[in-house]
Amino acid sequence: MATETAPGALQQLPSTSVSDAGANYRIARFVAAVAGLLGTILALATPLLPVKETTAQLNWPQSGTFTSVEAPLISYVATELNIAIPCQAAAGLAGPQNTGKTVLLSTVPKQAPNAVDRGLLIQRANDDLVLVVRNVPVVSAPLSQVLSPACQQLSFTAHADKVAAEFVGLKQGPNAEHAGEPLRGERSGYDFRPQIVGVFTDLSGPTPPGLSFSATVDTRYSSSPTPLKMAAMILGLLSTAVALVALHVLDTADGTRHRRILPQRWWSIGGLDALVIAVLVWWHFVGANTSDDGYILTMARVSERAGYMANYYRWFGTPEAPFGWYYDLLALWAHVSTASVWMRLPTLAMALTCWWLISREVIPRLGHAVKHSRAAAWTAAGMFLAVWLPLNNGLRPEPIIALGILLTWCSVERAVSTSRLLPVAIACILGALTLFSGPTGIASIGALLVAIGPLRTILHRRYKQFGALPLLAPLLAAATVTAILIFRDQTFAGETQASLLKRAVGPSLKWFDEHIRYERLFMASPDGSVARRFAVLALVVALAVAVAMSLRKRRIPGTAAGPSRRIIGITIISFLAMMFTPTKWTHHFGVFAGLAGSLGALAAVAVTGAAMRSRRNRTVFAAVVIFVMALSFASVNGWWYVSNFGVPWSNSFPKWRWSLTTALLELSVVVLVVAAWFNFVDTDDGSPKTRIGARLARIIQSPLAIATWLLVIMEVASLTLGMISQYPAWSVGRSNLQAVTGKTCGLAEDVLVELDPDAGMLPPVSAPVAEALGAGLSESFTPNGIPADVSADPVMERPGDRSFINDDGLVTGTEAGTEGGTTAAPGINGSRARLPFNLDPARTPVLGSWRAGIQVPALLRSGWYRLPPKEERNKTPLLVVSAAGRFDPREVQVQWATDDQAASGHPGGSMSFADVGAVPAWRNLRAPLSAIPDSATQIRLVADDEDLAPQHWIALTPPRIPRLRTLQDVVGSKDPVFLDWLVGLAFPCQRPFGHQNGVVETPKWRILPDRFGAEANSPVMDKNGGGPLGIAELLLRATTVASYLKDDWFRDWGSLQRLTPYYPDAEPARLQLGTVTRSGLWNPAPMRKG
Known part of the structure; x- marks a missing residue:
């Protein structure tokens, strides 16, 4: 039924004046203003309110004896360091019976590369006792004077602005600039605080009274809110919520109805x-x-034990805040599973x-x-x-x-x-x-x-x-x-x-x-x-x-x-x-x-x-x-x-x-x-x-x-085809689909590790082990025909990596233990070459074609080696030869034969090896055993080096069939592991080493990506960036373990390194912990940059 509207009816509708609206919403106005201001003030005050910091003090000695301890600081340096050593403690360095003992006390192992450049060492140098900090001598004295009754103690203090040391009781000599003054030294104008990865000494036995080492660990980020700050934050959140409710009430003054937040068709699903x-x-x-997934996952996994979200791989353990709240959510999510498909x-x-x-x-x-x-x-x-x-x-x-x-x-x-x-x-x-x-x-x-x-x-x-x-x-x-x-x-x-x-x-x-x-x-x-x-x-x-x-x-x-x-x-x-x-x-x-x-x-x-x-x-x-x-x-x-x-x-x-x-x-x-x-x-x-x-x-x-x-x-389609073409080998897709069925350890189940390469060596048929490698023919292949340094060639920078590399665009590096070197004692065939992958020189001969000066053509034909029975061959599908040098893969071949063919000197066939790895460093040449006929019972190696360029040479060890275990079996989920940031997501079952109260846990293993990724990204984690690599290289010796990717044998998947402490008997240090309330403006000392 139609209705009519009388003229002027619109003007007669009830309305509310501006003043009446203000009166009706007076309470809401007041609440919005007060709660909003209070919430703003409390939010802005939150950074300034006090926190409760967990303090940590590294004191030594800890057991009353000269026992080394490990305490790698995530900030690299302590905020303060004080050392007092009675002069008579240096007696353990004197005398012919102590020739091998040189270090009285150090903050880094003396064997580590660049130890003198980055740490503090109090050591015997010739007949002097020298205190060196970051390659700068601070004070020194003849050891005879140090052991004299006049010398009371050696004291040392380190702060951000200066370091100072003094032989208390000794005077400067007559030829010194300040003759007769106390024998002391000081360095300033630079942050000379030494990097600390522990306290190490060559001495043994009980420590004398008065010996002390006290380092204040930088724990400024190991903090939690005080009750005052917690109350202020809760009140600030509540005030903001109340202010928003009051603002909503003011919004309703327009008289319009509330609109749906979600439209009606929100949950409907169409074809698109x-x-x-x-x-x-x-x-x-x-x-x-993405490339940073392992980086972020490792940060999230470690944060719970650390107490805060540190940037694990860089910047000296500083927190990720103000950008860390999203990562905190991932840390909570990781409590269920660390598998990629879940994370x-x-x-x-x-x-x-x-x-x-x-x-x-x-x-x-x-x-x-x-x-x-x-x-x-x-x-x-x-x-x-x-x-x-x-x-x-x-x-x-x-x-x-x-x-x-x-x-x-x-x-x-x-x-x-x-x-x-x-x-x-x-x-x-x-x-x-x-x-x-x-x-x-x-x-x-x-x-x-x-x-x-x-x-x-x-x-x-x-x-x-x-x-x-x-x-x-x-x-x-x-x-x-x-x-x-x-x-x-x-x-x-x-x-x-x-x-x-x-x-x-x-x-x-x-x-x-x-x-x-x-x-x-x-x-x-x-x-x-x-x-x-x-x-x-x-x-x-x-x-x-x-x-x-x-x-x-x-x-x-x-x-x-x-x-x-x-x-x-x-x-x-x-x-x-x-x-x-x-x-x-x-x-x-x-x-x-x-x-x-x-x-x-x-x-x-x-x-x-x-x-x-x-x-x-x-x-x-x-x-x-x-x-x-x-x-x-x-x-x-x-x-x-x-x-x-x-x-x-x-x-x-x-x-x-x-x-x-x-x-x-x-x-x-x-x-x-x-x-x-x-x-x-x-x-x-x-x-x-x-x-x-x-x-x-x-x-x-x-x-x-x-x-x-x-x-x-x-x-x-390309990623799907990649998964299909890889099968049964590992791929991201296969791993994620398997994770749904409970197999959540990713790449760790498919990387196969060869812990003892000597156990897989094939036995020679007739010649002794020491002679078999050159028993057939050895022209210009000699036990010491290997350069002392076989470090891998540098790779070109990855496009866009200029932030972390030198101006020449090259990234250098190699797998630890594959760079060669020499040993003090000769090996089984007289070679002094340092072998890779834990090969024992006493059991493994080696021959090489390199020589100093003019090169000559070289030819090697080994003796015959016995293949295992067919049933045992099926257990490991690889034939491996450790090799070094720069050569074409076709120049090294394996020949096979039956017993009769071997006796007549006519092999039944041959094939080349796949050369996987960096040249000219040591790497493992690989050939599929399935390519060798089941009837074959013996094999031998043939190498031909006719290129006379000095950089072209070949070095070989005997063939072996590796005995393999999965990386998950070898490393497990309990040992602390240094996971490079590219690999973290691919190895979710390995436990990344943690850090707590400013001290890093010592890892036992390191997992790296492929060579290109490892060498291009290691600078992110090095000492210049304040990353864990700058700690590990001072504390641990790395050795590459031979490894292979199951069913994808010729792929460079990455590498596994075993990390061995330079001081194997050193124990984790016990910290003296405490708590203290700190202002939001408190700053203990500037953080050292490197």
Whole structure:
């Protein structure tokens, strides 16, 4: 039934005046102002409030005897060090019976490389007792004077500003500058504090009275909140929550009803949704991971015992804060399992949430043209996946940052659509959390900046009604509440010192170094792989089209101007903000995953016939997209470390019959010619007449969607094919799928270790062991025909690694124990060459073709060695020969024969070895036993060195069939292990060595990635960066253990090293612990940088 409205009825409706509204909401105004201000003040005060620090003192001797102890400090140096040694203690260094004893006391083992350069040593040098700190003598005295009655004690103190030492009771000699003055020395003007990895001595027996070593361990980050700070944080959180509730009450003064947070179709799943879900879930299992996953996982695993989230691999144990809160969540998640498939479940959830936000929140807000366009939806999905898959399938913070940017934008848009301030406050919280999720969180600043315009508009509307303070105070509290999370257990001074240290140590690239990121993007490496390059270039193309159309027509036809401009603005600001990140890696582009999907939807609408009417322009856009694909395919389909196993084109440009990059370039030229034709001839004869033609036209008009989905299909297919081609050998996909069945130890179950290579040596048929290697023919192969130094050649830097290497672009290094050397005693055949892989020189002969001076042709034909019976051969499918030198693999062969063939000197066949490893260092040549006929009973080695270049030579040991055990069996899950940061995710069952109260646990093993990864990334962990490698090399001697990857025998998977203390009898030091309350501004001493 129709009704009529009387004239003036609208004016008679009840309303509330501004003054009445202010009165009705007086309590809410008061609560919002007071609670907001209180929350802001408490949040800002949190970094300054006191904490309870766990103090640690390293005192020695600990058992009343001269017993060495291990105490490697994670900060490298103590804040203070005081030493007092009675002079008579030096008697243990005097006399002919103590010739081998030289060290009275040291903070590093004397045998360690660079021990004198980095530590403190009080040692006998000739007939003097010298105290040396960091290669600088501080004080010295003749040993005879030190043992005289006049000498009372040697004292030493070390502080950040100076070190000083004195022989108390002794005077300077008559020829000294200050004759007659006390015999003391001092060094200043530099931080001379020595690195401490323990207290070591060559002496034995009971210690004399008065001997003391006292080091104050730097435990400034081993802290927890005091009751006062805890109460302030709780009150601050509650005040902020109350302020936001009061702000919501003020928002309701507009009289409008509350809107649904989630639209009705939020949980419905369409065909495109199902496809995106399927791709993401499958990629979760077979997809490649990022380079830093092991880094982050190890940090998270160790943090619980440490008491804080330290940057485990660099920066002297400083905390990861202010960017550590996300890693703390991963640490909690790791309590269930450390398997990759479990640890990355939050990342998968973030990916699905991002897509749900793009499809349910972003696309509908961009306007009716975007909302109702299937091309926009498919382009958004393709763009999102194209960025997410290669960049965000790991543990890095980019996924949560990408999600945070979207959530912040959605909150801003809700504030605009409802004219309410609570969504702005929520956007501030989300933006701050995103900002401090990681260094790349700075990209989220754009999402906060675009909120300024809407905020001003809403505040202007509400100002006259409620005043400024009740509206601004809750927003301030929301913007600052994250400080409570960041500084919950740390102090302002500690975080400031950590930030300064990281900036000084580096890498800390400037904003004008941003070009490095793009240089890496265009390198043929995993940083600039096909997938990563296309993801970034497609994003740039979508952004350029959206900006161009917005500038030309004020807005893209059919789209909502405000939301579209804010999406574009966020993206541009984020690109600018990325310039200020301290490192310049391409995986940082993962923060754009959500924005890429949103921009893809806009770009798809911008190039439709309705928005871009010129067929020429649409064709030019298609040509640009094809050119971007061509440029992307001018790289390798490479991925990091184990993710690369078996992947097609991982080390070459993709091609199928012909080069894909060339074919795509030619296609882009053809399409550009077609665009030129359209410029002169208008052949548009209207819409297609058939249904199929219309659908085909719509598909052709979406070149960006086609390109993105082609790349997504290629990425998923290549990793899937890699898993299939590797089977039954290890691959990321196989490992993740097996983890679902309970096999969660990753690569540790497939790496096979040869602990005792001598046990697998084949017995000679007739000649003695010492003579069998050269029994057949040995021309110019001699037991000592090996250079003293066979260190591996340096590798070229990985593109973009200039932050950690020298200017020459070379990275040097080798597997420990494979660099050669000489021994004091000759081996079984008179060789003095140091053998690798725990080969015993007393049981293993060696022959080499190298000689000093002019080289001569050399030929080796060994005696025959007996093969084991067929049943035993099946247990180990490898034949191995340890070799050194620089030679072609064809120059070393194995020949086989039956007994009769061997007796007649006519072998039945031969084959070359696979040469896996760095030249000219020692490595293990490998050949499959399956290639030798079952009828063969004997084998021999043949080597031919006719190249007379001095650098061309061959050294061989006898053949062996290794006896293998899995790395999981050998290393286990209890021994502390030094996991290089590239391997952490691949070895989830190995326990990384921990640190607590400023002292590092001594590892027993080290697991490294492949040679390229190990040598290129070890500088990240070295002494210059304050990493664990700078500790391990001073405390432990590393020896490489021979190892192989099951069913992928010829792959360089990495290496396993056994770590042996230089002082095997040294025990872990007992620390004297305590607690003390520290101010938020307390700073014990500057942290030493190296």
